[in-house]
Amino acid sequence: MPPAFGIEQVQTSADQGEIRIHGSLRFAEAAPLWTELRRLETSAARGQTLNFEMSAVQRIDGGAMALLACLRAELQRRGVKSEFVAADAHVQRIIHLYGGDHAVARLKRRRPLGTLDQLGRATISILLEVKLVLAFFGQMVVAGAGVLRSPRSANWRELPATMERSGADAVPVILLINFLVGVAMAFQSAAQLKQFGANILVADLIGISICRELGPLMTAIVVCGRSGAAFAAELGFMQVNEEIDALRTMGFGPMRYLVLPRALALILVVPLLTLLADVAGVLGGLVVGVTSLDLTVRGYLNQTARVVSLWDISSGVIKSMVFAFAVALIACQQGLATSGGAEGVGRRTTSTVVITMFTLILVDAVTTVLFRMAGL
Amino acid sequence: MSDPLFKVVDLTIGWDETVVQRGATFEIERGSIFAILGSSGCGKSTMLRYLVGLEAPLSGSITIDGLAPDQSVPGRPLFGVMFQSGALLGSLTVGENVALPLQAWTCLPPDAIGGIVAAKLRLVGLEHAEGRMPSELSGGMCKRAGIARAMALEPDLLFLDEPSAGLDPVSAVELDELILSLNQQLGLTFVVVTHDLESIFKISKSCIMLDRESKSIIARGDPRVLRDTSTDPRVHSFFNRTPLEVTS
Ligand SMILES: Nc1ncnc2c1ncn2[C@@H]1O[C@H](COP(=O)(O)OP(=O)(O)O)[C@@H](O)[C@H]1O
Ligand SMILES: [Mg+2]
Numbered sequence: 001m002p003p004a005f006g007i008e009q010v011q012t013s014a015d016q017g018e019i020r021i022h023g024s025l026r027f028a029e030a031a032p033l034w035t036e037l038r039r040l041e042t043s044a045a046r047g048q049t050l051n052f053e054m055s056a057v058q059r060i061d062g063g064a065m066a067l068l069a070c071l072r073a074e075l076q077r078r079g080v081k082s083e084f085v086a087a088d089a090h091v092q093r094i095i096h097l098y099g100g101d102h103a104v105a106r107l108k109r110r111r112p113l114g115t116l117d118q119l120g121r122a123t124i125s126i127l128l129e130v131k132l133v134l135a136f137f138g139q140m141v142v143a144g145a146g147v148l149r150s151p152r153s154a155n156w157r158e159l160p161a162t163m164e165r166s167g168a169d170a171v172p173v174i175l176l177i178n179f180l181v182g183v184a185m186a187f188q189s190a191a192q193l194k195q196f197g198a199n200i201l202v203a204d205l206i207g208i209s210i211c212r213e214l215g216p217l218m219t220a221i222v223v224c225g226r227s228g229a230a231f232a233a234e235l236g237f238m239q240v241n242e243e244i245d246a247l248r249t250m251g252f253g254p255m256r257y258l259v260l261p262r263a264l265a266l267i268l269v270v271p272l273l274t275l276l277a278d279v280a281g282v283l284g285g286l287v288v289g290v291t292s293l294d295l296t297v298r299g300y301l302n303q304t305a306r307v308v309s310l311w312d313i314s315s316g317v318i319k320s321m322v323f324a325f326a327v328a329l330i331a332c333q334q335g336l337a338t339s340g341g342a343e344g345v346g347r348r349t350t351s352t353v354v355i356t357m358f359t360l361i362l363v364d365a366v367t368t369v370l371f372r373m374a375g376l
Numbered sequence: 377m378s379d380p381l382f383k384v385v386d387l388t389i390g391w392d393e394t395v396v397q398r399g400a401t402f403e404i405e406r407g408s409i410f411a412i413l414g415s416s417g418c419g420k421s422t423m424l425r426y427l428v429g430l431e432a433p434l435s436g437s438i439t440i441d442g443l444a445p446d447q448s449v450p451g452r453p454l455f456g457v458m459f460q461s462g463a464l465l466g467s468l469t470v471g472e473n474v475a476l477p478l479q480a481w482t483c484l485p486p487d488a489i490g491g492i493v494a495a496k497l498r499l500v501g502l503e504h505a506e507g508r509m510p511s512e513l514s515g516g517m518c519k520r521a522g523i524a525r526a527m528a529l530e531p532d533l534l535f536l537d538e539p540s541a542g543l544d545p546v547s548a549v550e551l552d553e554l555i556l557s558l559n560q561q562l563g564l565t566f567v568v569v570t571h572d573l574e575s576i577f578k579i580s581k582s583c584i585m586l587d588r589e590s591k592s593i594i595a596r597g598d599p600r601v602l603r604d605t606s607t608d609p610r611v612h613s614f615f616n617r618t619p620l621e622v623t624s
Contacts, residue, residue, distance in 0.1 A: 238466070245430050246463035246522075250477045251453040 003029050009040045015048040018085075022056030027063025037071055046079035054087035060094055069100040076104040129355070136333040140263070143255035154256040159265055166227040167269030171276060174222055178277040181214055182206055182284020190293055199293040203303035206285030211312045215277040217364055220323035223270055224356045228331040231262055232352035235335025236345040244336065254336060263328035270324035271317045278313065311376060319367050323360055330356045381406040381533065381565055382427070387436035389419065389426050395434070396422050398591045402584050409559050409566040409579050411599065413614065414586035420569040421460055421537055423586065427567065428457050428535055440533075452481045455533035456526030460541075460569075462518030464510035464525070470497070471506035474525045481529060496524040499554060501547060516543040520551070532562075537569045552578050573615065577603070585611060 005023035012018055019040055025033060044050040052068060060068075068084070075082040084095050095101055113121070147154045189205050235258060238244050244254050282304055289295040334352040338344045382404035390396040396419035404410045412420050425431050427438060429445030438445060440454065464473045474493045478484060484492070497503050500520040510518055519539060526534055539555075540548040552575050558564045559579075570576055576583065576599050583602070585595040587610060595602050595611045603615035613620040 241466070242459045242461055242463035243465050245425070246457070246459055246465070246525075248430060249428055249453055249455075249457040250525075251451050251481060252476075 003032055005029065005033060007033075007036050007040065009043070010053075017044060017048065017050045018053045019050065020053040020056065022058075024059035025057060025061065025064035025068075026059070027061050030063055030067060033064060034067055037067070041071055041075060044075060044078075044080045044082075049081040050075060051082060052084045054084050054091055054095075057087065057091050060091055062094070062098065065094050065098045065100065069095075069098045072100060073104045077107060132337065133330060133333050133355075136336075137329055139255060140259060140329065143253065144260060147256060147260055154260050155252070155258070156261060159261050162262055162265035163269050165230070166223065166265055167273060170222060170226055170269075170273060173226075174219055174273050174277050175280045177222060178210070178215060178218055178280040179284040181218055182210060182281035182286075183288055184284075185209065185214075186285040186288035187292075190288060194293070199289070199295060200299065200303050202285060202289050202293060203295075203300050204307040207282055207304040207308040208312055210281030210285070211278045211308055211316045213316075213364070213368065215281055216274050216316045216320040216323060217360065219270060219274045219277045219320060220327060220360050221357065223266065223273070223324065224327045224331075224353060224360065227266060228327045228352050228356050229349050231328065231331035232335040232338075233345055233349045235332055236338035236348045239336055239338045240341055240345060259328070259332040259336075262332060263325060266324040266328045267321055270320050270327075274317055274320040275313075278316065315371055315376065319364065322363055322367065326359050326363060327356055330359060379406075380404055381441060382567075383437075383439045384427070385437050387426065387438060388434045389422055389431070390434060395591060397586055397593075400436070400584075400586075400593055402593065402596060404565065404567060405582070407559070407563050407565055408582055409555065409568060411576050411580040411583035412567065412569045412586065413571075413576065413583050413599070415588060415614070416571070418586045418588035419591075420586060424457075424535055424537055424567070424569055428455065453477070453529065454531065455535060456529065456531040457535045458519065458522040458526045458537060458539060460537040462510070462515070462522035464513075464518055464521055466510055469507050469509055470502065470513065470521045473510070473521060474528050477525070477528045492528065493524075496527055497521070499527070500524045501550060514542075516547065519543070520547070523551075527558075531564075533565045533567070534558075535567045538571065539568060540570060540572045540575055548572065548575065551575075555579055573617070585614065 003023075005021060005025050008020050010018045010020060019037070041050070052072065072082045072084070084092075084100050087095055186202050186206055189202055190199075193199055193201055193205075235244070235254075238258075244258075247254060247257055286297065286300050289300045290297055331352050334348045334355070338348045340347075380403035384400055384402050387400045388395060388398050389400070400423070412423060414420050422431075426433060427445065429438075445454075464470065465476070468476065471490075471493050474496055475489050478489045478492060482489075494503065494506065497506055500523050502517060502520050502524065505513060505517060505521070510521070513521065519542065523534075523536065523539060526536070536555075540551055543551065555566055555568070556579055559566060566579075568580065581598050583596065583599045584593045585602075586592075587594040594608055595606055599615070602611055606612055606615070610620060612618070
């Protein structure tokens, strides 16, 4: 079927042209219409006139009109004079509806930022984020002190449910991950230790590294992915939905009502999860020791009990409390800083996980060095 | 005339780079129903956030009874606020939402709180929805529940952001009646953001109209008088529902 419209270009004088359009212009035929007009439109140069002659247009719909108006605006921005002329009354109404007779606003051109500029801005925004987290930490401490003085002023009703969701529900995945970490580490070291006939030392290696480092760290990473992301999304949605503002106007500070209960829940459950993680990791090492290093169950466990001191375990537990606090702090801060709808919630959830992971590793390194320097 | 309850002097509101309204100065009388009018996007909801103390003014001052509204220190609220979306807590039922301020700020036993919650929900026509979750309500119902929650602590000042938008005509009229009777019988002061002309003329005797282009207050006074006498084309077209001719 041939198109229901026709277009021809007429040069009426040296610097004046017309695009004559006839027939009926429908959005269904937008693609050929656009290509055809584009081809004609490029011929006009600055200072010339190129009008759209519309007298023979019988029908035009909104989509087609939008394309024409867009072309006219583009021509005018290039310095070509362009108007719709000689249109019927009913076509003229559509032209008016789509702004075909309005003055064309100049486009504001944005200069792309240079690399150095972008780098600077990114650095500043990271530093600002750090500052905000620190400020939030301060507010949390102040609110925490207030709650210590009058414990009833915080909202403890959600505490058990939060502990269950962040703690009990995480047990299977924590056990499995740490068991597998124990297995993998034991396998890697088994090959080396066998060469020296020092098979039994695998128990020392696994026991100490799991209790001091990997147990707390892997647990915190899992908690960050599960609960940190959940807190950020929950609070972020509440922020976007004006629920936080509503709470404030009812006299509930979000710190006491939302943040402190969540932080306390994590500080209570993460150390317990870490202890379970230690056990699972040691069991992973035990399985490898027994199956491929000719160790007995009793021998392996005795060796573990002999080398792993109470401090190895308790330093891990102390670390895990710091990790738990860091996860809650960052997740709640990011959640409450959310703006901009569903997309904003997604962005804050992502940044929660990224910032928390980074912070966990940093805190882990710092505490390990500090403990070593203190000779512990 | 008694002193105004609310005094706003040369207030500028907005976000870091964007100013939404500049130099707003007005007063709200005790016991009045004060309307904030204007086209959508002109900053009415934003203005309300400043009035209730959720944001700190970029410049200028706001005082209620001589004090600045400030939400940074938690405490028993001086007024009730209904947000444009209702802002019910999604994790609680409608009844629990209304009960929340009562549990925190009164020492009433649970059965007394239950009685108050039921009564407030009946006032806004939601007695059947007490046990439902906010996600199961329509937009208009969430708003009405938000009004019930704002009224829970018997405040003598209520802020309502577009209370009748999204309501059916019958509920909207009932809501107007409710606002009028609370105002006349109990002397409550209302600050209402609204577009609903019928409701504006019925309930409000003083208003300000905000404008998006000029970022300022373009009219103030009794809406009925403004409708009949204003010569400003923007005010005229708002009150008479006529399109504003674009001048370019
Ligand atoms: N969080 C925000 N950040 C930046 N601008 C905003 C934000 N929220 C609203 N605005 C802008 O402020 C203006 C006023 O919004 P609002 O007060 O919601 O208008 P309304 O009068 O319809 O209630 C609008 O132009 C809107 O785009
Ligand atoms: Mg609004």
